[in-house]
Amino acid sequence: MRLHRREILEQLVRLGLRNLSTLKTACREYEAYWENLCYSRGLGTMLGPVYTDFTFSYVYTKSRNWDNTLGDVNNPGGGRITGEFENYHADIIGSNITYKF
16 A cells, blocks of 8 residues: 555644654654663462562663753753763563462
């Protein structure tokens, strides 16, 4: 199926995108979603009065240059946040054991 430019714009308006800045914002949010991923798996079970839960999560963030052009924000260091952020990987493991009285 092929849509013409007018049909695409009409569909975007029906979806609530009224101007170009809103479309740009939605695209940036979509791109940011795919640059920061978290995969999680968990397992919980009950053995009599004992409940156990185990979880594993993997977090991945792509490298990026970031300059907060919107102005100063409240942060512990104060002022504008800028810098070059490298790839970030984290493995998070958690467990919980509970006994029900």
